[in-house]
Amino acid sequence: MTTALCERTRAALPEYLAETLGESGRREVRGHLAVCAACRAEAASADPTLLFAFSNPPEVSSAEVASVVESVRAGIALREAERRIAPPAPRRASGRAARAAAAAAVLLLTLAISSGPPGSAPPAPAGKSVEAASAGPTALPGVAAVASPEGAPKASGGATVYDWNPGAGEPRVVWIVDGSLDI
Amino acid sequence: MELVYSESRRRQETAQAADRELVAEARGGDLLAFEALVARKTPAVLAVARRVVGNPEDARDVAQMVFLRVWEQLDRYDPTWSFNTWLYRIATNLSIDFLRSSRSRERAHGATLHLVRQREESTSLETTRAVEDGELERLFERVSHRLSAKQKAAFVLREMEDRDTREIAEILKCGESTVRNHLFNARRILRREIARLYPGLLRPETKS
Numbered sequence: 001m002t003t004a005l006c007e008r009t010r011a012a013l014p015e016y017l018a019e020t021l022g023e024s025g026r027r028e029v030r031g032h033l034a035v036c037a038a039c040r041a042e043a044a045s046a047d048p049t050l051l052f053a054f055s056n057p058p059e060v061s062s063a064e065v066a067s068v069v070e071s072v073r074a075g076i077a078l079r080e081a082e083r084r085i086a087p088p089a090p091r092r093a094s095g096r097a098a099r100a101a102a103a104a105a106v107l108l109l110t111l112a113i114s115s116g117p118p119g120s121a122p123p124a125p126a127g128k129s130v131e132a133a134s135a136g137p138t139a140l141p142g143v144a145a146v147a148s149p150e151g152a153p154k155a156s157g158g159a160t161v162y163d164w165n166p167g168a169g170e171p172r173v174v175w176i177v178d179g180s181l182d183i
Numbered sequence: 184m185e186l187v188y189s190e191s192r193r194r195q196e197t198a199q200a201a202d203r204e205l206v207a208e209a210r211g212g213d214l215l216a217f218e219a220l221v222a223r224k225t226p227a228v229l230a231v232a233r234r235v236v237g238n239p240e241d242a243r244d245v246a247q248m249v250f251l252r253v254w255e256q257l258d259r260y261d262p263t264w265s266f267n268t269w270l271y272r273i274a275t276n277l278s279i280d281f282l283r284s285s286r287s288r289e290r291a292h293g294a295t296l297h298l299v300r301q302r303e304e305s306t307s308l309e310t311t312r313a314v315e316d317g318e319l320e321r322l323f324e325r326v327s328h329r330l331s332a333k334q335k336a337a338f339v340l341r342e343m344e345d346r347d348t349r350e351i352a353e354i355l356k357c358g359e360s361t362v363r364n365h366l367f368n369a370r371r372i373l374r375r376e377i378a379r380l381y382p383g384l385l386r387p388e389t390k391s
Contacts (some may be wrong), residue, residue: 017370019363023347030345048384049373053342055319057230058239065225068243072221072250076214079251 005032006039017047103162103175202266210257217257221250227267228274234339235278235332237324245281249274272354275340279332326376330369333357337365338373 009032015021016029033040034054043050165172202223208216228249233242252273260269327335333355340346340354341362348366352359377384 019348019366044384047370047374048377048381049342049370051319051384052323052338052373053345055323055343057226057343058233058320060226060229064229064239064243065222068225068229068246068250069218069221071243071247072254073214073218075247075251076217076254079255 002038006036009033009036009039010042013043013046013050017050199266203262206257206260206262206266209254210260217254224250224270228270231271231274231339231344232278232281234320234323234343235275235336236281237328241281242278245274245278248277252277268350268353271340271346271350272356275336275354279336282332282335322381326373326380329372329376331365334365334369334372337362338369341366 009029012021012025012029016026021029030053033043033050040050040054161174161176163172163174202220205216205220205223209220225246228246229239229242232245232249233239236242236245249270253270256273260266327338330338336355337351340351341348346354348359348362351362355362355365
């Protein structure tokens with residue numbers, strides 16, 4: 001027997017399918033279709049995708065639940081064991097720290113060489129960089145600031161060349177930072 | 184009707200309170216509480232996973248991955264949000280990943296060949312006879328293999344799990360309009376596949 005609710009449900013189906021029906025209207029349609037076989041058949045023949053709205057959830061046996069619980073328990077135990085026996089991760093300097101350390105090491109080395117016999121430093125004009133194929137400088141925080149007052153950094157391949165010439169008889173300092181150097 | 188509604192709402196609230204309690208205990212490292220939570224939630228997770236990935240064995244693998252992920256990320260869960268939505272998000276995303284994986288594609292290919300063979304052998308399904316639940320599950324698996332993983336997940340959550348579009352948007356991490364778009368396209372593709380494989384299920388005027 002077709003009731004007013006049946007009529008209303010059937011009239012609301014296009015909106016239901018177009019996702020333009022509000023949530024309360026949608027609940028009413030689903031609620032009615034769940035209990036009215038005639039409307040359900042009518043709806044499914046109008047749009048067969050509605051058949052799937054009323055499929056019961058797949059049956060899950062208690063054995064299946066137990067099997068999932070068991071496998072999760074085993075998975076947790078395995079991960080905990082892996083965590084316990086895993087060697088501690090080696091301490092490794094971060095890329096930026098490694099580059100900064102490399103720069104500092106090269107700078108100290110260069111200073112040591114440059115401050116040898118007096119007057120051994122090449123009399124280059126202040127602010128001029130050494131010849132290096134420039135592929136765009138890569139700024140290194142901290143290090144670039146040291147180089148910038150007198151000499152601009154130049155990049156060549158994976159390395160950046162810094163040239164600092166304070167003039168006034170002071171030794172000229174050139175240092176190279178190789179980004180690929182990992183220490 | 185109101186009594187039935189109140190009763191079901193009270194049951195839902197009680198279940199949510201129990202979930203919250205178990206989640207809190209599990210967050211404190213209580214493995215037994217977590218196992219109780221797994222046992223409670225397995226049917227729902229398996230239902231979604233089975234509908235999205237398409238077969239019970241794969242769904243069990245997905246469910247296991249889901250609960251291991253939940254255990255590992257419990258400390259990241261914000262208790263002010265619904266635990267079910269968070270769980271559905273993990274279950275749906277892992278099911279989608281699984282469906283997209285090569286292993287799943289290979290299995291789907293095998294299943295498609297099997298279906299083609301089955302269709303050649305029998306046309307008895309091309310009728311408007313009532314479709315039983317088990318039959319519906321198989322029918323959905325047959326006609327949904329052309330849906331994208333997200334379209335399938337959106338359709339399963341909306342039409343079969345009866346979730347609202349806002350929650351689906353949260354689960355799929357997209358906008359509600361995207362969800363509606365997935366649903367629109369999913370219905371279009373499903374209609375076309377049903378018309379192709381089971382024309383008997385369509386009303387005469389909708390066949391053309």
